[in-house]
Amino acid sequence: MTEPMEQNSCKPRFLQLLLRKVQKGDYQPETISNKKSPSPHQSEENSLEEKLHLNHLKHLEQLFTAPKGEVLEKNPECKKLSKKQKTYPSGSLTLQELKNALTELLGTEYWNGQTELLFNKIQTAHDNIVDWSEFCSHLLLQYRKRDVVEKTKDTFFQGKPLIRHCSQNKQEPTTRILAIFSPSTTHSFVTVSKGGILSFWDNNLQLQKTYEMLSDAVEAPMGKKKIKVWTTDAVYMPNVHKIAVATTSRKIYFFEVSLGPIFEDFHLFALNYIPTSVFYWYNTESVESCSVLLWGDDHGGVSVLRFLHPNKSLYEKSLFEQTGFSGIYMQDIENHCQFLRYTYIRRLHQDSISQIQYVPEDLCITSSGNSQTSLVIMDMDQKRKAYTWKIKRGIKCFDFCKSLNLLVSGGADCCVRVWNRFVPSLPTAMLRGHSLPILGLAIQEEKGQIFSYSKDAVLKIWDMSYHSCLHTVTLKFPHSQSEDALEQGTFPFLFLQKPFPLILISYIDYMGMLRLPMPTQSETNFATPHKAPLCGTVYNAFFHQVVTGCHNSTIAVWDVETGMKQLILNNTHGEEELTCMALDNSGRRLITAARNGTIKVWDIQRGHILHKLEVVEDAEVTGLVPIRKHIFLTVGWNRKIILYDCSKLENVYVPADKTWKGGQLHKEDILAVDYCPPLDLLATASFDGEIIVWNVETQRPHHFVRKVSRESSLGPVNKLLFLQHRCTDQSLQKAAILISAETGNLHWWSLFGKRMEYGKFYAPLKEDISVTGLSATKNNQLLVTGDSSGFIQVWDISDYGTTLSSSSNPLLLRSWKAHSCTVVSVEHFSYGSDSFIISGSSDGTSGLWTAEGTFVGLFGQEKKWSLRVPATYSSHRNAFQGMPVLDSKLEDTTIEKDRYHDCNSCLLSIS
Secondary structure, eight states: OOOOOOHHHHHHHHHHHHHHHHHHTSSOOOOOOSSOOOOTTSSSOOSHHHHOOHHHHHHHHHHHHSOHHHHHHHOHHHHHHHTTOOOOOTTEEEHHHHHHHHHHHHTOSTTHHHHHHHHHHHOSSOSSEEEHHHHHHHHHHHHHHHHHHHHHHHOOOEEEEEEEEOGGGTTOOEEEEEEEEOSSSOEEEEEEETTSEEEEEOTTOOEEEEEEOOHHHHEEEETTEEEEOOEEEEEEETTTTEEEEEETTSOEEEEEOSSSSOEEEEEEESOSSOEEEEEEEOOTTOTTSOEEEEEEETTSOEEEEEESOTTTOSSOHHHHHHHOOOEEEGGGGGGGTTTEEEEEEOOSSSSOEEEEEEETTTEEEEEESOSSSSEEEEETTOOSOOEEEOOTTOOSEEEEETTTTEEEEEOTTOEEEEEETTOTTSOSEEEEOOSSOEEEEEEETTTTEEEEEETTSEEEEEETTTOOEEEEEEOOOOOSSOGGGOOOOSBOEEEEOSSSOEEEEEETTEEEEEEOOOOOHHHHHHHOOOOSOEEEEEEETTTTEEEEEETTSOEEEEETTTOOEEEEEOOTTTTSOEEEEEEOTTSSEEEEEETTSOEEEEETTTTEEEEEEOOOSSSOEEEEEEEETTEEEEEETTOOOEEEEOOOTTOSEEOOBOOOTTOOOOSSOEEEEEEETTTTEEEEEETTSOEEEEETTTTEEEEEEEOOOTTOOOOOOOEEEEOHHHHHOGGGTTSOOEEEEETTEEEEEOSSTTOOEEEEEEOSSSTTOOEEEEEEOTTSSEEEEEETTSEEEEEEOSSTTSSTTOOSOOEEEEEEEOOSSOEEEEEEEEETTEEEEEEEETTSOEEEEETTOOEEEETTOSSOOBTTBGGGSGGGTOTTTTOTTSOOOOOOOOOOHHHHSOOGGGOOOOO
């Protein structure tokens, strides 16, 4: 983080930075005018920091730094401003003085709300004044973030493309380029030519050695004529250090490439048909588990060869020793059943398979040029119905990203199509710009980009969220033949993500390399979205911010008005998994906890750590609750309620108060907690289903909502929620004011009167789903739930749980598929006169929705929104545009009328 600077050192650096921006054209100086500024509804400048220009800052500098009398003499504008201001300490401004100054400079009072937010973010000593150094430090940090984002957009490749001539190919094109990784960070490459020559290159494309396949693998007799045999595809098998090469002679050759000279280990022959595309997969987490080799053939079938013990051997070596023959006849493959298992899937396609890919959840993806079966995603066990894509001219190539559930395809029609994996009927987007058929595609998940390569050696980079072309490269390969006679290889494109991002392209007997820039630490901090499941989201009403926390110990702060990132903290708890977080009552401090029991307190506007708290046990903290100013408590797997007092700012280390008077009453891990300030009551629930309500003042049990004996268990309680408005309404205090979520059931409890359960109903749309998020409106008229299937639901609870006769379910107003994985948190809040819902999910995304279910956008998407302008919401373009990580699989959201008391017209499904 950028620390506040001294006034004398900050001033020149700050102004120099702004002057450079003006010279580059990023900011145009403006003269002060009494003319009203355009409304942000009509301008792209939707933040106060973007609205400030060089002249504004020069005038503000004079107000901040110069004595009052000197400013009045030198600048009549400041004289006019000062008439409205009270005296202030030299070098500082109060909130009202800053408002008056900016109102006069900008010509409108529109920015007063943002001025107050800016003032609260900047002041560090909480003394209700800000000085020039604090003001400059904040703006410098904002410009640094913006510069990093712009730099990331503009830099696509490092240096010029590296071109090499593969003269050893004997003018034959390259069929496939393979990347071979060594234990170190370096890597090398192997090119397999159409004529059967294997060339080995270092990471600078310097040729190291070549290997020519045996003559019997190149030519095969047929009567008096000899038919040339070509290679069709090749694949590298990293866990066994072998290369498998498929040929038109219906053979697959396996070459040992680990150390020393290259040699053929064995080969499969007499395959059913000619293999046209090959793919290999192995489990990187377990070297002892089986690996899979798949190939598609020219009759549209798929062969699956499983190596059961690849760490020991790929085949039965004793059979080779007996026969002295290194070939495996496919009809005799059962003789190797201890090491090999073979299955064949017939006629997936009507034509030859152009590409094949295996997905670890035991799925197979294949493509072909046929219009009726252009692409098929099928279960390897064939127990589920296959998904089939139909494209008029078929599909030549594709790429699939499992974490995003995103599929891209290309082919002869020169168009790149973007698909959701579960919706084969309609593409999410069609990317047009190539003039010749597309031969290669790749998804770069980290930067949200798609690479496409066409037959005319044109490489395009597309933005994944907004489906626009970011950059085009036309590679200039030398060649002696006419363009009409040029023959491209079958698989000329390779995208390599790790350890160094780069692209390799083959063009006839030439090869090119393009190096992509390595992401810097600052780019990682400010330009990348979440890379791990979220543990939760918190809304800061004071600063209009959303705080998201990831399991990888990363915390991000977002502006709810625009969706833009304002701050990110990495490695907040080292390598420990972040489990929960909460804001204190002031909204200035964030409390975070990890799986190992560590707890920290942060200045959420500056990113500074304020306190490190004593660890009671090496046990997961599951709940954090602020109960007084600077005082909060924690619960977790240690089954205890622990208090911490952080009122003394000078104390970095804060000891734990373990003297909770009520003692340790829970017999199992505490999983859920909630606090009710109006009644000063605390509710805790444990893994065995026990729920206890405590009086925080006395630290004694108020009563047991549900008591569980040591011998019995009712199942875990996932969430607790107090309906606080009912607690303050005297007419409703005998109603149900506490909700507990237990798997998919919501239980409603009254804490007064007869103290009994007032209602219970099952919330999710499907069976065996758990409610994992709870939130209510301030007036307790609506309840928002999120569940483990990724759905968000909004309920009318105005009359539910108010009497003992609440036997029927409340009215379900709307429901929509918000995320592809579990919704870990939901929160309802009001912004002006409108209502919104924030959701966080274990799919690594956090979204913003209107209370009616309209999708506003994802925090971290490139295009910002404005909550004042509904036309900027993502739903006005496409409900799932800019949401690549979301699973928009069409779900059956039909609801039984007698179950939910509402009709289909009341149900809104974004999915």
